[in-house]
Amino acid sequence: MKVGDTHYRSIWFDGEAGRVRIIDQRWLPHEFRVVEIESLDEFATAIRDMWVRGAPLIGATAAYGIAMEMHRNASDAALDAAWELLHETRPTAINLRWALEEMRQVLAPLSEGERAAVAFRKAAEICDADVETNRMIGVHGLDLVKQIAATKKPGEPVNILTHCNAGWLATVDWGTATSPMYHAVQAGIPIHVWVDETRPRNQGAQLTAWEMNSHGIPHHLLTDNAGGHLMQHGQVDMVIVGTDRTTALGDVCNKIGTYLKALAAQDNDVPFYVALPSSTIDWTVEDGVREIPIEERDDREVTHVFGRLDNGSVTSVQISPDGTPGGNPAFDVTPARLVTGLITERGVAEASREGLLGLFPERRSAA
Numbered sequence: 394m395k396v397g398d399t400h401y402r403s404i405w406f407d408g409e410a411g412r413v414r415i416i417d418q419r420w421l422p423h424e425f426r427v428v429e430i431e432s433l434d435e436f437a438t439a440i441r442d443m444w445v446r447g448a449p450l451i452g453a454t455a456a457y458g459i460a461m462e463m464h465r466n467a468s469d470a471a472l473d474a475a476w477e478l479l480h481e482t483r484p485t486a487i488n489l490r491w492a493l494e495e496m497r498q499v500l501a502p503l504s505e506g507e508r509a510a511v512a513f514r515k516a517a518e519i520c521d522a523d524v525e526t527n528r529m530i531g532v533h534g535l536d537l538v539k540q541i542a543a544t545k546k547p548g549e550p551v552n553i554l555t556h557c558n559a560g561w562l563a564t565v566d567w568g569t570a571t572s573p574m575y576h577a578v579q580a581g582i583p584i585h586v587w588v589d590e591t592r593p594r595n596q597g598a599q600l601t602a603w604e605m606n607s608h609g610i611p612h613h614l615l616t617d618n619a620g621g622h623l624m625q626h627g628q629v630d631m632v633i634v635g636t637d638r639t640t641a642l643g644d645v646c647n648k649i650g651t652y653l654k655a656l657a658a659q660d661n662d663v664p665f666y667v668a669l670p671s672s673t674i675d676w677t678v679e680d681g682v683r684e685i686p687i688e689e690r691d692d693r694e695v696t697h698v699f700g701r702l703d704n705g706s707v708t709s710v711q712i713s714p715d716g717t718p719g720g721n722p723a724f725d726v727t728p729a730r731l732v733t734g735l736i737t738e739r740g741v742a743e744a745s746r747e748g749l750l751g752l753f754p755e756r757r758s759a760a
């Protein structure tokens with residue numbers, strides 16, 4: 394999407410310089426920094442320490458990490474070691490394993506001399522496919538927004554609540570949850586977005602709000618606890634969130650706090666949609682609550698907040714007493730029964746095995 398007048402993706406390969414460039418998301422919204430990442434360790438650090446984050450972008454970054462490593466050393470041992478190192482950076486988002494497997498499958502049968510060029514081509518393909526997938530999620534999600542818009546008075550906006558950042562910064566472009574929003578704006582449908590701040594790292598406040606602001610989409614930033622109240626008062630027409638891993642039965646694992654929004658939505662008859670590329674479906678998992686590994690992050694993310702001081706400097710400050718430990722589960726699972734529909738690149742599915750298999754019939758034999 395555009396930043397000022399320039400169109401950016403969240404990751405790209407500069408072929409002339411032989412460098413991968415990313416937007417270092419740790420500094421947004423205060424500073425827009427583009428950095429180069431080169432060594433395998435830098436790729437692992439960029440994913441683990443969330444210079445890049447969001448399930449699809451983690452996968453795309455890992456793909457380029459493999460490509461850069463193949464350029465340096467294309468042996469079987471280097472491929473396996475890179476796969477392992479990148480795979481252990483973040484445990485919950487399945488796109489990481491998906492992208493690493495895609496890379497390994499094309500590279501493993503090749504000779505060492507062939508691997509680097511093919512790896513860069515494959516990483517670029519993964520990125521391009523992500524962009525198109527997310528565009529299609531927007532096309533299908535737009536139909537849902539239109540249905541709600543049809544019930545409104547002329548000019549009255551569709552109020553959409555979202556949690557965390559499932560925007561273009563979490564993908565290569567468009568975003569998943571935000572793609573229907575961009576498509577609605579393009580179609581001239583008035584929307585207004587409620588942006589959950591998303592403690593502890595505040596991806597909503599720092600990233601989604603920045604995206605909405607940059608694109609001129611009307612929005613308000615909310616504390617994480619406000620959504621239920623707004624739903625009770627008819628101020629939320631629909632929820633659209635992303636997912637880091639979707640089970641074969643339609644449970645969705647997304648940023649911590651998503652589950653509570655789904656409960657509030659059900660209690661208030663607010664449709665709760667989850668937008669996802671099919672690379673987020675883990676067909677090997679059925680029960681999300683029991684089977685999906687939930688990332689536990691550093692408790693400093695809870696005991697401290699990051700922001701800009703009045704003097705303009707960007708820093709983190711402690712908000713809790715010395716000695717109080719933080720608990721930091723980074724994701725939770727929303728059971729399929731709370732999900733109104735899964736918005737995929739192939740259409741909107743019921744959150745169930747049959748719903749998913751209806752859109753992805755090629756998976757039927759495996760099921």
Ligand SMILES: CSC[C@@H](O)[C@@H](O)C(=O)COP(=O)(O)O
Pocket residue numbers: 446447448449486556557558559560563564568569570596634635636637647648723
């Ligand atoms: C399209 S991204 C979907 C999810 O990855 C997103 O909602 C999310 O939870 C991101 O978590 P993060 O910890 O910032 O990587």
